[in-house]
Amino acid sequence: MNKSTLYKGCLEPIIMRLLKDNGRMYGYQITQMVKELTKGELQITEGALYPLLHRLEEQGVVETEMENIGNRVRKYYTLTKAGKKQTSVAMDELKMFMQSLNLIVNPKLA
Amino acid sequence: MNKSTLYKGCLEPIIMRLLKDNGRMYGYQITQMVKELTKGELQITEGALYPLLHRLEEQGVVETEMENIGNRVRKYYTLTKAGKKQTSVAMDELKMFMQSLNLIVNPKLA
DNA sequence: TACCAATACATAAGGATGTTATGTATAAAT
DNA sequence: ATTTATACATAACATCCTTATGTATTGGTA
Numbered sequence: 065m066n067k068s069t070l071y072k073g074c075l076e077p078i079i080m081r082l083l084k085d086n087g088r089m090y091g092y093q094i095t096q097m098v099k100e101l102t103k104g105e106l107q108i109t110e111g112a113l114y115p116l117l118h119r120l121e122e123q124g125v126v127e128t129e130m131e132n133i134g135n136r137v138r139k140y141y142t143l144t145k146a147g148k149k150q151t152s153v154a155m156d157e158l159k160m161f162m163q164s165l166n167l168i169v170n171p172k173l174a
Numbered sequence: 175m176n177k178s179t180l181y182k183g184c185l186e187p188i189i190m191r192l193l194k195d196n197g198r199m200y201g202y203q204i205t206q207m208v209k210e211l212t213k214g215e216l217q218i219t220e221g222a223l224y225p226l227l228h229r230l231e232e233q234g235v236v237e238t239e240m241e242n243i244g245n246r247v248r249k250y251y252t253l254t255k256a257g258k259k260q261t262s263v264a265m266d267e268l269k270m271f272m273q274s275l276n277l278i279v280n281p282k283l284a
Numbered sequence: 285t286a287c288c289a290a291t292a293c294a295t296a297a298g299g300a301t302g303t304t305a306t307g308t309a310t311a312a313a314t
Numbered sequence: 315a316t317t318t319a320t321a322c323a324t325a326a327c328a329t330c331c332t333t334a335t336g337t338a339t340t341g342g343t344a
Contacts, residue, residue, distance in 0.1 A: 070271045072301060072330070073182035078278055085281065092321050101281060102274040112302050114323060136310050136321065155279070161180045162275060164212040168188055169268060171195070171211060182301070182330055202292050222331050224294060246292065246339050 068107075075112060076120070077158045080151040083126065083143045090131075090138045091117060117141055125150055185222060186230070187264040193236065193253045194261050200241075200248045201227060227251055235260055 071078075082094055089097070095108045120126045125147035131138045143151060181188070192204055199207070205218045230236045235257035241248045253261060 068302080069183040069329075070187075070268065071183065071275075073179040074275065075302080077180075078275075081278060090321080098278065101277050103277075105270055105274040106278075109303060110321090110323080111304070111325090116301085118323090134310075138321070158180065158275070158279060160215055162272060162279070164215040165181075165184065165188075165268075165272060167211050167213075168191060168208065168216075169265070169272070179300070179331085185331080200292080219332060220292090220294080221296090221333070226330090228294090244339075248292070
């Protein structure tokens with residue numbers, strides 16, 4: 065069992081949460097923030113991140129702006145109004161899920 | 175985003191944990207216990223459970239005994255010695271993962 | 285008693301999600 | 315001058331779970 069298998073399926077709510085907290089972020093920044101927040105535990109791969117962000121854009125969850133930084137381009141992502149609502153729902157579900165996990169891992173504390 | 179997508183990848187440690195706590199269990203019993211423990215939140219499908227159990231057996235994580243209940247057969251699963259060790263590791267990883275999730279979902283509490 | 289729900293196993297086809305590998309390009313550090 | 319970090323993107327592949335289907339016994343209920 066690969067360790068990184070665990071967060072399969074949790075990436076989307078994680079990213080939505082970060083966007084809700086930080087307003088406007090670009091892809092690379094998201095990977096770095098997740099790494100920092102989790103002290104290196106979760107490392108989002110680019111192959112997972114970028115397709116996911118594109119999908120969220122297609123679905124109208126986020127919208128994008130390009131910004132030039134010197135000769136380089138950054139693509140900033142922001143939650144749309146609909147995206148914010150969906151994020152609230154996703155957060156409730158994620159918290160429920162975490163509680164469920166807790167009920168299994170620590171049945172006595174519950 | 176389907177709600178059930180969340181625990182993709184967490185099923186294996188969940189099942190190992192239940193086997194560690196309860197010693198000896200059969201498949202259907204596992205699905206029922208997860209449902210009860212999580213108050214209906216997590217419902218393991220048979221299509222996910224049985225192939226997983228078979229894989230764990232192949233890998234020597236669990237061993238099985240058949241038991242006849244009337245005219246029906248139950249297949250009981252027990253962790254092997256190696257399986258118990260792997261379960262400890264898996265639990266540490268799962269707890270780490272849960273902490274990481276918490277650091278993202280509740281950055282201020284951390 | 286006929287039918288449906290619950291119990292109990294199993295597997296195959298398909299979908300969703302992530303990894304690994306690869307490619308392009310600029311900027312900073314050594 | 316070369317490597318590392320920044321910054322995007324995509325394709326092939328693997329993994330994991332869902333949905334659907336199949337078999338069979340047991341218990342409840344109309």
